[in-house]
Amino acid sequence: MSSNGGTSTSVQVALRIKPLTQDDLTNLPARFQRQIISVSPYNQNQVVVEQEKRQIFQFDHVFSPETTQQEVYERAIENMITKFLEGYNVTILAYGQTSSGKTHTMGTADDRSIPPESKGIIPRTMAALFSLVTSGQYKSHKFSIKVSFIEIHNEDLIDLLGEGNEEERPPVMIREDSRGNIYWTGLQELKVTNVDEVMEWVGVTDMNSKSSRSHAIFSVTMVQQKFIPHNYIPGGQPVTSPPSSRPGTPASSRFGSQPSSRTNSSLDKFDDGEWVTISSKFHFVDLAGSERGISINSGLLALGNVISALGDPNKARHTTHVPYRDSKLTRLLQDSLGGNAQTLMIACVSPIEYNVNETISTLKYANRARNIKNLASVNQEEAGWNDVSHLQNLVMKLRSEISSLKAAAAQNALRSQNGGTISPEKVSQSPIINGNKHSLNGYSEKNNRISGMNTPNTPNNDIIGKNIPITSGIPGRMTPTTTSGIPGRNTPVGGRDTPTRIRPTSPLNTFTNGNGNMNIHQPKEKESYEALEEQLLQLQRSYSELSQKHAKTSAELALHQDNYDEMGEIIKNNDPGIKLKVVTEQEIEQFEKTISSLESKLAITSAALTHSESMLKEQENRLEGANSTNEQNKDLVASLQKYIKELEGKLQQREIDLRIASTRDTPPSEKFISETIQLLETRLKEKEEAYSELEEKLNNFQLGESSESSSSDKITRLEAKLEFLSNEVNKLRSLGIKLGPDDRPEN
Numbered sequence: 056m057s058s059n060g061g062t063s064t065s066v067q068v069a070l071r072i073k074p075l076t077q078d079d080l081t082n083l084p085a086r087f088q089r090q091i092i093s094v095s096p097y098n099q100n101q102v103v104v105e106q107e108k109r110q111i112f113q114f115d116h117v118f119s120p121e122t123t124q125q126e127v128y129e130r131a132i133e134n135m136i137t138k139f140l141e142g143y144n145v146t147i148l149a150y151g152q153t154s155s156g157k158t159h160t161m162g163t164a165d166d167r168s169i170p171p172e173s174k175g176i177i178p179r180t181m182a183a184l185f186s187l188v189t190s191g192q193y194k195s196h197k198f199s200i201k202v203s204f205i206e207i208h209n210e211d212l213i214d215l216l217g218e219g220n221e222e223e224r225p226p227v228m229i230r231e232d233s234r235g236n237i238y239w240t241g242l243q244e245l246k247v248t249n250v251d252e253v254m255e256w257v258g259v260t261d262m263n264s265k266s267s268r269s270h271a272i273f274s275v276t277m278v279q280q281k282f283i284p285h286n287y288i289p290g291g292q293p294v295t296s297p298p299s300s301r302p303g304t305p306a307s308s309r310f311g312s313q314p315s316s317r318t319n320s321s322l323d324k325f326d327d328g329e330w331v332t333i334s335s336k337f338h339f340v341d342l343a344g345s346e347r348g349i350s351i352n353s354g355l356l357a358l359g360n361v362i363s364a365l366g367d368p369n370k371a372r373h374t375t376h377v378p379y380r381d382s383k384l385t386r387l388l389q390d391s392l393g394g395n396a397q398t399l400m401i402a403c404v405s406p407i408e409y410n411v412n413e414t415i416s417t418l419k420y421a422n423r424a425r426n427i428k429n430l431a432s433v434n435q436e437e438a439g440w441n442d443v444s445h446l447q448n449l450v451m452k453l454r455s456e457i458s459s460l461k462a463a464a465a466q467n468a469l470r471s472q473n474g475g476t477i478s479p480e481k482v483s484q485s486p487i488i489n490g491n492k493h494s495l496n497g498y499s500e501k502n503n504r505i506s507g508m509n510t511p512n513t514p515n516n517d518i519i520g521k522n523i524p525i526t527s528g529i530p531g532r533m534t535p536t537t538t539s540g541i542p543g544r545n546t547p548v549g550g551r552d553t554p555t556r557i558r559p560t561s562p563l564n565t566f567t568n569g570n571g572n573m574n575i576h577q578p579k580e581k582e583s584y585e586a587l588e589e590q591l592l593q594l595q596r597s598y599s600e601l602s603q604k605h606a607k608t609s610a611e612l613a614l615h616q617d618n619y620d621e622m623g624e625i626i627k628n629n630d631p632g633i634k635l636k637v638v639t640e641q642e643i644e645q646f647e648k649t650i651s652s653l654e655s656k657l658a659i660t661s662a663a664l665t666h667s668e669s670m671l672k673e674q675e676n677r678l679e680g681a682n683s684t685n686e687q688n689k690d691l692v693a694s695l696q697k698y699i700k701e702l703e704g705k706l707q708q709r710e711i712d713l714r715i716a717s718t719r720d721t722p723p724s725e726k727f728i729s730e731t732i733q734l735l736e737t738r739l740k741e742k743e744e745a746y747s748e749l750e751e752k753l754n755n756f757q758l759g760e761s762s763e764s765s766s767s768d769k770i771t772r773l774e775a776k777l778e779f780l781s782n783e784v785n786k787l788r789s790l791g792i793k794l795g796p797d798d799r800p801e802n
C-alpha cells in the first residue's frame with residue numbers, strides 16, 4: 056500500500072447544540088432551564104457561554120439548536136465522503152454527555168421508523184456513497200463495500216453483526232500492520248450493495264438500547280479498482296476508457312453495472328494504462344456519555360489522555376509516547392487520531408444551565424482536539440504486483456510485442472532491400488522472420504503452458520483478502536497453483552523468468568498508423584525494441600525473485616504440514632510412550648482470550664494510574680493555590696487588625712473629646728473625672744508604646760530599608776500627636792480637673 060505523499064490536516068471539530076427537548080422541560084426544575092449557550096452573533100463558528108463570566112470558544116463548525124440533520128450533513132460530512140472515495144481513511148466521532156444528541160446526530164440507532172428528515176449521518180452517508188459509486192462519474196471503477204459494527208463495553212469488544220452464540224465466536228482482535236495501519240480480526244464483515252441493506256443490519260442490532268456507558272463503532276471498508284490511463288492528467292478527465300477487466304481476471308460486478316468497455320484488442324486494453332487498487336475505511340464512532348468517563352469508562356479516559364498528549368501544544372512538544380494502548384477504543388482509533396485519517400469530532404452539548412459543568416468540560420475537550428494533526432494519505436497500490444498470474448500475463452504480452460516488433464523490423468529491412476515493396480513469400484523466407492516465427496511458436500507453447508497452470512483471480516476477492524484479514528486465513532495469500540497436495544499451499548512456477556514492477560507502455564500505439572499498417576522508422580523502432588527487451592529482462596528478474604519467495608514459503612509450509620501430519624499420527628495412534636503437548640487451535644484461541652483479557656485489565660489499570668496521576672497533580676496545584684491564598688489572607692488579617700486598632704484609637708479619642716465637652720456646662724463628678732483620667736492614661740500609654748516602638752525601629756533602621764525622610768516624617772507625626780495629647784491634658788487641668796492625686800490643676 057503506497058502512501059501518496061500525505062497531507063497534514065488538523066482534526067476538524069464541530070459543535071452541535073441540542074434543542075431543549077420535552078424530556079428536559081418535564082424533568083428539570085424551571086430555574087435550571089435557562090439557556091446559557093448560543094452561537095455568537097458576530098462569528099458563526101463561535102459559541103458564547105453566558106455564566107458569571109462570559110466564555111467564547113471557536114470551532115470549525117457550530118450548529119445551533121435549530122440546525123437540521125440535512126444541514127449538518129451538507130456542511131460537515133459531504134466533503135468527507137469525497138475524501139473517502141479518493142482513498143483517504145475517514146473517522147467521525149460523536150462526543151458529549153449522556154442525552155446530548157450523539158446517537159441522534161450519528162444515526163447509530165436509525166431504523167425504518169425514523170422519518171427521512173430525522174435520519175442521522177450514517178444513513179445519509181451510505182445513501183450518498185451508493186448513489187455515487189453507481190453513478191456515471193465512477194463508471195470506470197469497481198467497488199466492494201463491507202460493513203462491520205462493534206460495541207466496546209468495559210473493554211470488551213462485542214461484534215454486533217456476529218452470528219451465533221457470542222461465546223463461540225472467535226475473539227475480536229486488534230492488530231497493527233507493518234505500515235502502522237490498524238485492523239481487526241475475528242469480526243463479521245458484511246458485503247453490502249445498497250443503503251437499505253445497511254440500515255437493515257443496523258436496525259437488527261437494536262442500538263436504541265445501547266448503554267450510554269458503551270462506545271459503538273460502525274465501520275465501512277471500501278476497496279475500489281480504478282483504471283488509470285497512461286495519458287491521465289491528475290485532476291483532469293481520463294483520456295481513454297479502461298478495459299473491461301484486468302487481463303487474466305474475470306470482471307467483477309460493480310453493483311450490477313459493468314465498467315464501459317472499448318472494442319480494443321486485448322493487447323490494447325492491457326497497454327492503455329494500469330489498474331490501481333484503493334482501499335479506505337470510514338469509522339462512525341458514537342462514544343459513551345462523557346460525564347461517566349472519569350469514574351467508569353477507561354476508554355474515554357484513555358481517549359482524553361491521547362487527545363491531551365496530541366492536542367495540548369505544551370505536551371505535544373515534549374511527548375513522544377501517545378498512550379494509544381491504554382484502551383481498546385484508543386487502539387482502534389489509533390490511525391484516526393494523529394495518524395492516517397481525515398477526522399471530524401462532533402461535540403454535542405445541552406443548551407441549559409442544568410448541564411453547564413459538563414457543557415464547559417465538553418467545550419474544552421473538543422477545543423483541545425482541534426490541535427491534533429493527522430497525516431492523511433491515499434491508500435493506493437497498483438493492481439496485480441503481488442499476483443503471479445498477472446505478472447505471467449504481463450511477460451506474455453511483452454514477449455508478444457517483441458515478436459511483433461522483430462517481425463516488423465524484418466519486414467522493414469526487406470522493404471528497403473527491395474526498394475520499398477515486398478512479397479509475402481519473401482517475408483516468410485526471411486531468416487529473421489523465421490527466427491521470429493520460431494520464437495513466436497516458442498512463446499505460444501509457453502503461453503499455453505502458463506494459461507493451463509494459472510487460476511485466474513477475482514480481483515475484488517483477492518484484494519479484500521489481502522487488505523482486511525478477517526478470520527484465521529493468512530492475509531495476503533496468493534491464489535496458489537496447487538500441485539503439492541497440501542491444501543492452500545502456494546506453489547511457485549519454478550524456474551520461470553521473472554517480471555518486475557514497471558508501468559506497461561503502449562508500443563503498438565506508437566507504431567501503428569490509423570489503418571493498422573506498419574509505418575516504422577528504424578532508429579525509433581530499435582530504441583523501442585531495446586527498451587522492451589530491457590523491460591522484459593527486469594520483469595524476468597523480478598519474477599524469478601517472486602518464484603524463489605514462493606518456493607521458500609512452500610517449503611516452509613510443507614515442513615509445517617509434515618510436522619502437523621506427524622503430530623496427527625501420534626495423536627491418532629495415541630502412543631503412550633510419547634508425551635507431547637499438542638497445542639490445538641482451541642488452546643491458542645483460549646490463550647488469545649486470556650491475553651486479551653489481561654491486556655484489558657492492564658489497560659484499565661494503566662488508564663486509572665494516568666488518571667490518578669493527573670488527579671494528584673491537580674491536588675498539588677490546588678494545595679499550592681490554597682497556600683498562596685493563605686498567605687494573602689494573613690496579610691489581610693494583619694492589615695485588618697491594624698485598621699481595628701486605629702478605629703479603637705479614634706473611638707477613644709472621640710470619647711475623650713465628648714467627656715471634655717460635657718464638663719463645660721456641669722462640673723464633672725469624681726467618678727467621671729477618674730474614668731477620663733484612666734482613658735487618657737491608656738491613650739498616653741499606647742502612644743508612648745508606639746513611640747518607643749518607633750524609636751526602636753529607628754535605632755535598628757538599616758540604610759536602604761526605608762528612606763530617611765519617611766522615618767523622620769513618622770517621628771514628626773508622632774511628636775505632633777504627643778503634643779496634641781499634652782495640650783488635651785493641659786486643657787483638662789485648665790478646667791480645674793485633677794489628673795492624679797499629685798496633680799495640680801491650673802486654678
Ligand SMILES: Nc1ncnc2c1ncn2[C@@H]1O[C@H](COP(=O)(O)OP(=O)(O)OP(=O)(O)O)[C@@H](O)[C@H]1O
Pocket residue numbers: 072073074076120151152153154155156157158159160266267342343344403
Ligand atoms: N438535534 C436534535 N434535535 C431533536 N432532538 C434531539 C436532537 N439531539 C438530541 N435529540 C433528542 O434528545 C434525546 C437524547 O439524544 P441521544 O439519544 O442522541 O443522546 P446521546 O448523547 O446519544 O445519549 P447517550 O450517551 O445515552 O447515548 C433523544 O430523544 C433525541 O432524539
